[in-house]
Amino acid sequence: MITGKNYVGNTLKAAGNRTFKTFNPQLNTENPWVFTEASQEEIEEAVTLAHQAFGIYKNCSGLEKADFLNAIVDEILALGDDLLVQYCSESGFPMGRAEGERGRMVGQLRSFAQMLTEGSWVQAAIDTAVTDRVPAPKEDLRKMMVPLGPVVVFGSSNFPFAFSTAGGDTASALAAGCPVIVKSHSMHVGTGEMVASAVIKAAQKTNMPEGVFSNLVGGGTTLGASLVKHPLVKAVGFTGSIRAGRALFDLASQRPEPIPVFAEMGSINPVVFLPEALAVNSQKWAAAYAGSITLGAGQFCTNPGLLIGIKGAELDKFLEELGQAIEKIEPSCMLHPSMKAGFEEGTETMLSQTGVSKIAAYKGDTAPNYGVQQILTVDGKTFLENKTLSHEVFGPVSILVQCNDEEQLLKIVNQLEGQLTGTIIGEPNELKEYDKLIKAMQNKVGRLIFNGVPTGVEVCPSMIHGGPYPASSDSRFTAVGIHAVYRWVRPFSFQNWPNELLPPELQNENPLQILRTVNNIQTKSQIS
Known part of the structure; x- marks a missing residue:
């Protein structure tokens, strides 16, 4: 009740x-x-x-x-x-x-x-x-x-x-x-x-x-x-x-x-698509990212809001397939009318910027409060010159940046603010060629993904859900x-304290049998 x-x-x-x-x-x-x-x-x-x-x-x-x-x-x-x-x-x-x-x-x-x-x-x-x-x-x-x-x-x-x-x-x-x-x-x-x-x-x-x-x-x-x-x-x-x-x-x-x-x-979770990966599997990645962009009406903090690639036949084909996949997905209900209004306002702001064009959007009718997913695109030079294009839009929209070459792609990554995630879509042999890109992404994100989608956060000890500001206020x-x-804790030291008055975690007998660092050695043993 x-x-x-x-x-x-x-x-x-x-x-x-x-x-x-x-x-x-x-x-x-x-x-x-x-x-x-x-x-x-x-x-x-x-x-x-x-x-x-x-x-x-x-x-x-x-x-x-x-x-x-x-x-x-x-x-x-x-x-x-x-x-x-x-x-x-x-x-x-x-x-x-x-x-x-x-x-x-x-x-x-x-x-x-x-x-x-x-x-x-x-x-x-x-x-x-x-x-x-x-x-x-x-x-x-x-x-x-x-x-x-x-x-x-x-x-x-x-x-x-x-x-x-x-x-x-x-x-x-x-x-x-x-x-x-x-x-x-x-x-x-x-x-x-x-x-x-x-x-x-x-x-x-x-x-x-x-x-x-x-x-x-x-x-x-x-x-x-x-x-x-x-x-x-x-x-x-x-x-x-x-x-x-x-x-x-x-x-x-x-x-x-x-x-x-x-x-x-905030986080726009950049995704870099390397050429060989698109040549081999563009349709696979188009389907995967259409699903990721629209998952939960795009209302995930790890939604892939920024896609980046190098101009060429591979990227052209991928963009076409992504647009086709986006148009086929039924839109989802957003959290609140204010969320939908914010999404629409943000998308319109992006589209009003010089050089930005709409590649695809769902064309069917929708009920109230349903977000209509869209794919936008812009060239690398325009993206670098316009900070508005790197702002988060909370909802099912992504902008694909078409770079002239690897150098321009690297400039874009280096110019980004801190992010929760970054993703590299590539073939394994491509990774060595793009070593500078990978290092640049590591400096910008809390989690770097290879050949996957950023949506979906596994709850486990190895997960980092955070990143450099403004993805989080403390990237540590x-x-x-x-x-x-x-x-929610701070370190605290006891000096020369009687053993029987110490917390159990610090007593000589180690009654809780926990792993401790004793004189620089990790052990569960008692202190004699």
């Missing part, structure tokens, strides 16, 4: 005086539920509860936190199909997407629970004392990661499960030992409330302190700004636009005590996979 209220700790509250509704883009009508924006008093109470909970939660063992995360999964699954129906009614996505994304959400939570159960993620490092060292004795030093404090997580529009209420940011922060306050995304707050109810039930069943999780609702910018500026908040997780992410980053840096904002923002961290936990 949707109440339209805020979870302030374990309690549902609605003291605010502003209300709003979500929208069903498939039906092109408002949903019936009324949601009440969190009041300043509720914001203050949620943050205060999180701060108080931190004093207890940071000392919970890895097994206790793992039980909590696994209990969240159990409660989410217990919501059954009702949660999936709610997701579809607020996103416009089909049921298959809802099921798949729910699977990713619970998979992320399970992976962090496994990480906590094993325990080595704390990166324990021990350098034992050498009392007779000359000219000065060596002190006993022991280091591990400790949580930062309360974390604010902003739900994302395009992933109501995987990057929202109990998504990767929340799962990783809770795993780190940080209480979480979610600012639910206004497009799917009903979905967020249902997921939040599961988190609260799990917290109560596993005896977590009240305030370890809160879920607040707000339709404008006031709620988010208030949370980021609150002195008890210690870090922020965000997935969304460059404009919004940078605004939060600036707010956080202007505080008396600046805090980190881990923002995953990933937003996907268990290593996302390191955004």
